[in-house]
Amino acid sequence: MLLSLSIKDFVIVDELALDFAAGFTVLTGETGAGKSIILDALGLALGDRSEGAQIVREGCDRADICARFAIVDRPDLAAWLADNELAGDEGEILLRRIVDKSGRSKSLINGQQATLAQLKLLGDALIDIHGQHAHQSLASGDTQRTLLDAYAGAEALAREVEGAWQAWQSARRARLEAEKNAQHTQSERERLDWQISEVAALGIHPGEWETLNQTHDRLANAAELLASAHQAIDALSETDGNCLSLLAAVQNRLGKLAHLDPRLSEVQTLLASVDAELHEATHSLRDYVGHIEEDPQQLAEMAHRLDTLMSMARKYRCQPQDLPQRLEEWQRQLGELDAAADLAALSHAxxxxxxxxxxxxxxxxxxxxxxxxxxxxxxxxxxxxxAMNGARFDIALTPLGTPGSHGLEDIEYLVATNTGTRLQALGKIASGGELSRISLALQVAISQVARVPTLIFDEVDVGIGGRVAEVVGKKLQALGQHYQVLCVTHLPQVASCGDQHWQVSKETRKNQTLSRIQVLGDNERVHEVARMLGGVEITDATRHHAAEMLALNARPV
Structure with missing residues (x-):
């Protein structure tokens, strides 16, 4: 539900901060006081198109409208906000619209910049404004279908239909694509077959290129490796004055002196460790020499294998080590082409x-x-x-030539507003007042199933009065038990049924006309309803009549 609306520097509004309540709120005032301006501002916050710089109050830089809603009972909206990274305070949505004096517009959701489409999507889910100056969402085919499905308890069924249609269309596109690309697919299969056969014949496996290079380098430098290993062995243990013999002499000499200075024991320990390491190194070198050999034939085979892989890699413009991965990719593509080219299977699916x-x-x-x-x-x-005696209402379900995502038929609400006139589409009704009253009739009929929590009616009282006006007021009051309802009205019969009553007025300050809204108390409300009943001169009788109307139409607490 709508919690609050703030308006700043919009047309003739300098600054307004309105807090909304549940139930039925009426908005009254003299003609031209600015009642429609309030609804226009709210419409902007809900994603309506801006009329440009003319909506910015004279002498100001920008118009700023902000609407705050409670969504504790709308987990779908909370999930949408989270999915679009637009979440704000838990259980609330803040919609804001800024229009500067150059006509540029900025949309924000929970303080974060958003698109106008996102703003409108949320606005359509939160408020329905009925009247000739507003959303008129009931004239939309999507809304009409959604309302009928909700009334029928068929929302889950409609979602199943949409999912089934999407699956069917996906299969149809796959079959058409396969038929269209049959020749190209065959050529592509032949190309992949050739490439796979050629690379697979090499028998290359992951990591082979790296292993080959390492082995080739060792074989190519075998003579140098052997010579260096033998030189190291000689220096460590074979030649006169080798490392091991020199180390043994040092150990012997220090060992004889260790009893003279115990600190030499630490040195002896270190030398013993070095001696062990040198013996281990010498053993490892001798083992290495025993296993390395020069093999010109194996070297030639390695070089040939490397050249073969390099040549194949150049042909397919990749690195030699990537050939196994490239082969796997081609095999995967061939499998997909085989599946996509199976027209019989695709048609069956x-x-x-x-x-x-x-x-x-x-x-x-x-x-x-x-x-x-x-x-x-x-x-x-x-x-x-x-006040629509003789009017008819029908819902036409017209079979579609081609089934759609929403089912097998178009849904259209048809109305005849007078006896003898033909039924025509709800969206073609000329009178804003008639459209608003039809919307009211629809809302009453579907009040137990509609999801939009806030309903606003503008010009619902055009062309009616007397008993019918009282009926309209009672119907709006009844709607207020299920929804938050706001109605702009000129009729005292409707105004007297409100749970809350706001009065819109104009005042002149510093040669500027400004719009004002006042929340009316009991006495002020009597005066306003009396004004609506009696015009300029308000008598005691008129006041008495107004008080009586308010008392009779007050909803029991």
Whole structure:
């Protein structure tokens, strides 16, 4: 529900901060006081298109509108905010719109920059504004279908239909793509077959290139490696004055002196460690010499293998060590092409998914047809009580030439506003007041299933009065038990049914006209309803009548 609305420097509003309550709120005031400006500002916060710089109050840099909503009972919106990294305070949404004096607009959701489309998406889920100056979402085919499905209890079924349609279309696209690309696919398969055969014939395995290079380098330098190893062995243990004999002499000499100075014992320990390491190194070198040999034939074979792999890598423009990975990639691509080229399997899959879609779509159609008649009759009954005697309401379900993601039919709300006139699309109704009253009739009929928590009615009282006006007020009051309802009205019968009452007025300050809103208390409300009843001169009788109307229409607490 709408919690608050702040407006700054918008048209003739300098600054307003409004806190909203649950139930039914009426908004009244003299003509031209700025009631529609409030709704226009709210519309901007909900994602309506901006009219440019003219909405910025004269002499100001920008208009700034901010609307705050509670969404504790809308986990779907909370999930959407999280998915789009736009989450704010838990259980709330803050929608903000800024328009500068050059006409540029900026949209924010929970303080973070967002697109106008994102703002509108949230706005459509939070508020329905009914009237000739607003969303009129009930004229939208998507909204009409959604409302019918909700009324029919078929929302889950509709989601199943959409999922089945998407699966069917995906299979259909795969089959068409395979047919379209059959010749190209065959050429591609032949190319991959050739490449796979050529590289697979090498028998290369992962890591072979690195191992080959290492072995080749060792064989190519075998003579130098052997010579260096023998020189090291000689220096360590074989020649006169070798390291091991010199070390032994040092150890012997110090050992004889150790009893004279105990500190030499530490040196002896270190020398013993060095002696052990040198003997180990000498042993390792002799073992190394025993295993290394010059093998010109193996060297030649290694060089040939390296050249073969290098040549193949150059051919396919990759590094030799990447050939095994390239082979695996080609094999994967060939498998995908084989699957994609199996037209019989693709057609079979498409037909199965088509049948599954039509089965579930037929169930949805039957459910919709049953609910459409019931809802149409209920709305028509409501319209009779709203000064639309003889009006008819029907829901047309027209079969689609090509099944769609939302089912097998188009859904359109049709209305005839007078006896003898033909039914026509709800969106083509010319009168804003008629459209608003039809919207009211629809909202009353579906009040137990609609998800949008806040309803705003503008010009709902155009062309009515007397008993019908009282009926409208009572219906709005009843809607207020299920929704948060705000109504702009000129009728005292409607205004007296409100749970809350706001008055819009104009004042002149420093040669500027400014719009003001006042929340009315009991006495102030009596005066306002009396004004609406009696015009310029308000008598005691008028006040008494106003107080009586308010008392009679007050909803029990």
């Amino acid at each position: 498409e037909n199965e998914l088509d049948a599954a879609y039509r089965h579930i779509a037929d169930k949805l159609s039957a459910t919709r047809h049953k609910a459409a008649g019931k809802l149409g009759r209920r709305v028509a009954e409501e319209m009779q009580t709203l």
